[in-house]
Amino acid sequence: MRSRLLTQFARLVVLLALAVSLPTAAGAQERVALVVGNGAYRNATPLANPPNDAADVAAALRRIGFTVIEGRDLDKRGLEDQIRAFGRALDGASVALFFYAGHGLQVAGKNYLVPVDAKLERPGDLSFETIDVGQVLGQMEAEPRVNLVFLDACRDNPLARSLARSLGTRSASVGTGLASIHSAVGTMIAYATQPDNVALDGDGRNSPFTTALLKHLPTPGLDVAVLMRRIRSDVVASTRQKQVPWDHSSLIGDVVLVPGSGAAPSSAAVAPPVTPPVAGPPVTASPTAADRAQDADIAYWNSVKDTGDVAQLRSYVTAFPAGTFVALAHLRILEIEARAGRPGDDPRSKLSALEPGGGVPPRPRAPRENCASRAAPAGSDLYCASSVLEPQLGSTYGVRNLFGDPGAAWVEGASGDGTGEWVTVAFDAERLVRGVVVNNGYEKSTDLYVKNGRVQTLRVVFSTGETRTVTLQDRLGPQTVTFDRPVKAHWVQLVIDRTYRGTRYTDTAISKLSVTSERAR
Numbered sequence: 001m002r003s004r005l006l007t008q009f010a011r012l013v014v015l016l017a018l019a020v021s022l023p024t025a026a027g028a029q030e031r032v033a034l035v036v037g038n039g040a041y042r043n044a045t046p047l048a049n050p051p052n053d054a055a056d057v058a059a060a061l062r063r064i065g066f067t068v069i070e071g072r073d074l075d076k077r078g079l080e081d082q083i084r085a086f087g088r089a090l091d092g093a094s095v096a097l098f099f100y101a102g103h104g105l106q107v108a109g110k111n112y113l114v115p116v117d118a119k120l121e122r123p124g125d126l127s128f129e130t131i132d133v134g135q136v137l138g139q140m141e142a143e144p145r146v147n148l149v150f151l152d153a154c155r156d157n158p159l160a161r162s163l164a165r166s167l168g169t170r171s172a173s174v175g176t177g178l179a180s181i182h183s184a185v186g187t188m189i190a191y192a193t194q195p196d197n198v199a200l201d202g203d204g205r206n207s208p209f210t211t212a213l214l215k216h217l218p219t220p221g222l223d224v225a226v227l228m229r230r231i232r233s234d235v236v237a238s239t240r241q242k243q244v245p246w247d248h249s250s251l252i253g254d255v256v257l258v259p260g261s262g263a264a265p266s267s268a269a270v271a272p273p274v275t276p277p278v279a280g281p282p283v284t285a286s287p288t289a290a291d292r293a294q295d296a297d298i299a300y301w302n303s304v305k306d307t308g309d310v311a312q313l314r315s316y317v318t319a320f321p322a323g324t325f326v327a328l329a330h331l332r333i334l335e336i337e338a339r340a341g342r343p344g345d346d347p348r349s350k351l352s353a354l355e356p357g358g359g360v361p362p363r364p365r366a367p368r369e370n371c372a373s374r375a376a377p378a379g380s381d382l383y384c385a386s387s388v389l390e391p392q393l394g395s396t397y398g399v400r401n402l403f404g405d406p407g408a409a410w411v412e413g414a415s416g417d418g419t420g421e422w423v424t425v426a427f428d429a430e431r432l433v434r435g436v437v438v439n440n441g442y443e444k445s446t447d448l449y450v451k452n453g454r455v456q457t458l459r460v461v462f463s464t465g466e467t468r469t470v471t472l473q474d475r476l477g478p479q480t481v482t483f484d485r486p487v488k489a490h491w492v493q494l495v496i497d498r499t500y501r502g503t504r505y506t507d508t509a510i511s512k513l514s515v516t517s518e519r520a521r
Helices: 002-025 050-063 076-089 123-129 133-140 158-173 208-216 224-238 289-304 310-319 326-339 347-354 446-451
Strands: 031-037 067-072 095-101 104-107 110-113 146-152 187-191 246-249 370-376 379-385 422-440 454-462 467-471 478-500 509-519
Touching: 031 050, 031 076, 050 067, 050 095, 050 146, 050 208, 067 076, 076 133, 095 133, 110 133, 133 146, 146 208, 187 224, 208 224, 289 310, 310 326, 370 509, 379 509, 422 454, 467 478, 478 509
Parallel strands: 031 067, 031 095, 095 146, 146 187
Antiparallel strands: 104 110, 187 246, 370 379, 379 422, 422 478, 422 509, 454 467, 454 478
C-alpha cells in the first residue's frame, strides 16, 4: 500500500511540474492530436459537417505546433487503427488531444463512438460495432501528461433509438447524447453540449461547437479553461440557448496552447505560419512590432467584448487607449448602462463625451488600416479596412478593390480566418443608412472563390451604438441586405463575425461592398 501511495504521489508531482511549465510554452516536448470526423454513415443519418470539422480542426492544430493523426469517415477497423497509431505516437508526449465529430451514444453510463459502418440491431452488437471512449482515454492516460478531449458527438442518433427498441424494458439504459465522464488527474473532457442533451450539426461548414473552437483556439495566451468559457458563450448565443457546451476537468494549473506575445517559442509551441497568398507560392514573413501589438489588441478585445461587464470593457480602454475598438467599447459601455436603467444613461445623450470637444464618436481605427475615398450618390465616403494582405505577384488586395470590378477583392491580412477584421465606412455628413450590398468572396473565378474564405456573418455597428447582424449566402454575385428600419449614423463598421472557410487558404475576401444610404433630413 505504501509503495502504491508513493507511486501515485510521484505521478502527481510530475503532473504538477508539467502543468506549471505549460503557460509559457504549452509543454516543452511534442504535442500529439488524434482528430476524427465521421459523417458518411451507411446505416444511420449521414452528417454533413463532421468531415469538415475534422479537416479544419486538424489544420488549426498543426498551425499551433501539434503533430496530428487525422481520419475522416472511418469504419470500425480504420478507427481502431488510428487509435493504435495515436497511442504509439504518444510515447514521451507532454500534451495529448483527441477531437471527435460524428455520431456517438451512451449506454448504461458509458460513451461510444460510432464508425461509419456500424449497424446496431441487437444488444450484443454494441461491443463489436462501436468504440468505447474509454479505449481512447486509456491510451492518453497511460503516462502522466496533459490530456484534452473534445467530443462533438452528441447529434441525434437513430442507431441509439434502434438499439433502445431492441433492449425492450432495458431501453432506459440508452441515454440521449453523451454521459459525463470522470477522468484521471491531468485530463479535461469537453462536450459539445451538456450531458444527456443533443447537439446541432449546424447549417454552415462547421457545427456550432467546432465553429467556436476554431474561432478561439488560436488566441495567444488563452488558458483552456477560458477557451471553454468563450466556446460556451458563442454556442449558447448561436443556438439560442438550445446547446450549452460542458466540460469536466481535473487539470492542475494553467494550460496555454498558444503562447502569449511575451512567451519564448519552443518546438512544441510553434507560432502559426503566415497565411499563403491568394495565388502563387507561400510567402513567409516575420511579424513586426505593429503586428504583435494589433494581435494583442484584438485578443484582449475578443476576451471582453461579449461579457456585458462594464469593468472589463473599461479595462480594455485603459490597456489600449488608442486601440482598434475603443469607440466600440465606449458605445457598449453606454448601451449596458442604459439597459441597467441608470438615470441619464441614454447612449445618445452621452455620445459627445466620447471625443474631446463633443460631436460624433471617432470611427474605429487600426494600426495597419488601409483607407480610400469613394464618391457616393449621397456624397463622399471614406472606406477603411483593418488589415490588408500584402501585394502578391502583381496583384493588390486593398480596400479600393471594394469599389469596382468583382474580379478584384479586398483580402484581410491578419493571421487567422478573418474573424474580427472589419471595414468602416465614414460619411461626410449624417446619413440615413438603409442596408448593404455585398459581393462575397474572391469572385475572379469559381475556383478562387471556393479556395479562399468568404463571409458568413457581418456585425454592423453604427456610430450611434446600434448594431445589426447580416448573414450572407455562400454564393457568387451581389447580395442586397435591407435593414428592418433605416438608421441615422455618421459611420458604420462592418465586422466579420463568422466565415465560410476556404478549401485551400484561410484568408477571407470580399469582392465588392457598398452601403445604401441617403442624406439625413
